[in-house]
Amino acid sequence: MKASDLFVKALENEGVEYIFGIPGEENLDFLDSLKNSPIKLILTRHEQGAGFMAATYGRLTGKPGVCLSTLGPGATNFVTPAAYAQLGGMPMLMITGQKPIKESKQGQFQIVDIVNMMRPITKFTKQVVHGNTIAAIVREAFRVSMEERPGAVHIELPEDIAAEESDEYVYQIAEVRRPDADAKAISRAVEKIEAAKMPLLLIGAGANRKRASVALTEFVDKTGIPFFNTQMGKGVIDEHHECYLGTAALSAADYLHCAVERADLIINVGHDVIEKPPFFMKDGQEVIHINFSDAQIDSVYYPQIDVVGDVATTIQHLTEALTPQSHWDFEYFHRVRKEVVTRIATYSHDERFPVLPQSVVALMREELDSDSIIALDNGVYKIWFARNYPCYESNTLLLDNALATMGAGLPSAMMAKMINPESKVVAVCGDGGFMMNSQELETAVRLGLDMVVVILNDSAYGMIKWKQEGMGFNNFGLDYNNPDFVKYAESYGATGHRPTSYDDFREVFKMATNSKGVHLIDLAVDYSLNHEILNVRLQQKHCIV
């Protein structure tokens, strides 16, 4: 069998549905092998778009998303998506081409040492040097990519190896059960939780990965222990829950942190320090770290107890073993919850135009369903969404708070729509982040996706402006001009809208989320209160006593 045919067979064996990417001449054997495969090739307009889509496939399904590029410049374009998947704990396989390794007449043209370039940003990176090793390499790449903590893997398939003959063979996939946490670790955690006076539960990205929703909801229902979550842990427990205190959109100083500082024990399920800290640990505070792997120690995080094993099973064991204690005191936490709710409501229905980010968030929550998905790019609005947008289901607010890259919002929304065709999907991007991968509008239109892209337009890199102001610097170096986004959308075959008032935005948003095709809404945003609310007022706040 031709080696590239075997490669495709090995991918089929893993259940691969899509390959996202841009082939180069070094991938032509592989492309030809793909021609007769049920795997669908999704061409994108930039390798970043392909990589972000593949990573999001991994994030949402738990199975590696696969992307393809040529050697050199195509492969270097995978660097940011690789880091995105690696830091975000998203399984992803990148396949890149290479010049022939046995005999090449092109000197060093386009040759970059991609295998080594990928080393610090992947879990596994390998060049195939013989067709007969393909099946094992592919199986191992998938295993490593999915193994906790999941991440990016890379295989380089040189042109001459792709074309050679190899023995036909694929490996049977063995189901791997994640190990249970040690019984002693669980009973130590139970003792600590029962002995605490004000325990508080934190839910992080790791709990969202393996869908620990049912186990965690039962834990909270039985114990009544209030919870907060990280940005990437949103929606694991329905945030309608009366024990939900809020989301740590900032690392410190928010109203929610009054509760975090008062807690004598934090039960951290699924957060690790790769995601931006949801609080800074301080001496005298105890933390139980519950995750698939033990805690990485950092000056802001040094838990006293690790419970390492499958997260959902650990939580089930804890729920069974724990007896709710009469000395547990959650009264203060519930008062903080009321304070958080009141603060979030401020400006949520302010109808000024250009719109405040707070009112954009509230309006979208009102107009969307429980299973609707918002995918965010990276900008200052991410803080407002994380803080003010309650999620009712897991993975319904997709954001990146690990690499926190710009440019992933549109491709990740496209992937979310392909996986959840029945749900409404909205990409929310800043004008800066949108322009980093706006070319994927063509891919979205070509794929016939029904989705909405909202651009929060402030003609500036707003997040950095907000930081600049917070640090007392003068406004400098962060403003630009934008294209006419309505015409831009139309030139791709999408529909463009430019609301002129708050009410108009509601009408346009309602119509766009209930319509076919790709709709782009160019929405003028007013960030003038960000500094006052997120810096000045929070620094001046006094925790309720």
Ligand SMILES: Cc1ncc(C[n+]2csc(CCOP(=O)(O)OP(=O)(O)O)c2C)c(N)n1
């Ligand atoms: C690829 C990348 N480049 C730069 C940054 C640094 N950065 C973070 S947010 C931001 C500005 C975002 O601007 P925009 O997308 O317009 O959103 P806004 O904050 O204005 O809402 C920048 C430059 C980043 N996170 N990722």
